[in-house]
Amino acid sequence: MRDRSKRRKFARNYKPTFHLGKIGLTVATAGLVLVLGLLYLSQSNQMATSGYDIAKLEKQQKQLLEDSERLQLEASRLQSIQQIDAGIKDSGMVPVKKINYLPGGTSVAINIK
Numbered sequence: 001m002r003d004r005s006k007r008r009k010f011a012r013n014y015k016p017t018f019h020l021g022k023i024g025l026t027v028a029t030a031g032l033v034l035v036l037g038l039l040y041l042s043q044s045n046q047m048a049t050s051g052y053d054i055a056k057l058e059k060q061q062k063q064l065l066e067d068s069e070r071l072q073l074e075a076s077r078l079q080s081i082q083q084i085d086a087g088i089k090d091s092g093m094v095p096v097k098k099i100n101y102l103p104g105g106t107s108v109a110i111n112i113k
Contacts, residue, residue: 020028
């Protein structure tokens, strides 16, 4: 029984030791507002920086696509010339040494060896 009476007595006499007055509450609120403001500024700065990075990367992507298209056209042009040269060699054609034109209004050439 004795332990119970001590517990009750302690519980009845318990007073919180932490008191937050008007000044403390004002300082805590100002600190919280300051921290939240800094977090907001940090996030908005990060979003702006990300926007600039995205714009820069989109510009780079556009430039790379244009370069790729230009290089593909150049490659196809070079491949077509190589295909013509290979076809000439495969068919047994030889280069013409001298071209003689027939007189008249036609433009016909003959190969004289």
